[in-house]
Amino acid sequence: EDQVTQSPEALRLQEGESSSLNCSYTVSGLRGLFWYRQDPGKGPEFLFTLYSAGEEKEKERLKATLTKKESFLHITAPKPEDSATYLCAVFEYREGQNFVFGPGTRLSVLP
Amino acid sequence: SAVISQKPSRDICQRGTSLTIQCQVDSQVTMMFWYRQQPGQSLTLIATANQGSEATYESGFVIDKFPISRPNLTFSTLTVSNMSPEDSSIYLCSVEFGQGTDTQYFGPGTRLTVL
Numbered sequence: 001e002d003q004v005t006q007s008p009e010a011l012r013l014q015e016g017e018s019s020s021l022n023c024s025y026t027v028s029g030l031r032g033l034f035w036y037r038q039d040p041g042k043g044p045e046f047l048f049t050l051y052s053a054g055e056e057k058e059k060e061r062l063k064a065t066l067t068k069k070e071s072f073l074h075i076t077a078p079k080p081e082d083s084a085t086y087l088c089a090v091f092e093y094r095e096g097q098n099f100v101f102g103p104g105t106r107l108s109v110l111p
Numbered sequence: 112s113a114v115i116s117q118k119p120s121r122d123i124c125q126r127g128t129s130l131t132i133q134c135q136v137d138s139q140v141t142m143m144f145w146y147r148q149q150p151g152q153s154l155t156l157i158a159t160a161n162q163g164s165e166a167t168y169e170s171g172f173v174i175d176k177f178p179i180s181r182p183n184l185t186f187s188t189l190t191v192s193n194m195s196p197e198d199s200s201i202y203l204c205s206v207e208f209g210q211g212t213d214t215q216y217f218g219p220g221t222r223l224t225v226l
Contacts, residue, residue: 043217101154
């Protein structure tokens, strides 16, 4: 069965303390992996799309990487405003729509 | 990027009633989708809203419960019918612009509480 998991479920960091979030997936043919940020009470905000193993994307303090089985979202020197839930989603090659979200990682960055 | 709006932003409804949620985009899009996000959980795809034809529903979701319309390339509605407290969720629409990226962009969501 296709599956997307994320770890840790929740993460508390001190401001400036770098860390990584993990997204693991088991799909038969990955078409794309997406990272979103979601603030409480709001819709997900698009961050990155990754298509092939070895690909990397960066935006401010965030860097996303992709391997054949997982993706990492690296957060360098985070600030309190980076506190949010980070969601990954995979899009699989198969007939019909298959855009599956992981459960998310709740990140809290303390000042 | 486009502006995606949803109406209402939130509502409190009585059991047995229906609510229609609107999703408006300020530019034409190829694909529109409806998701449900139950409290404390991630997003689950309800259906793909197809312009000019019936929506395509995911397993566990049926047209009688969640009728969807998409009359044009910028607008869609989702109706939650005969509501029960289990329907209390955030309902989100998303769009894809069809530029080969498969990336979906989300609206702000509609927070529904059913009493």
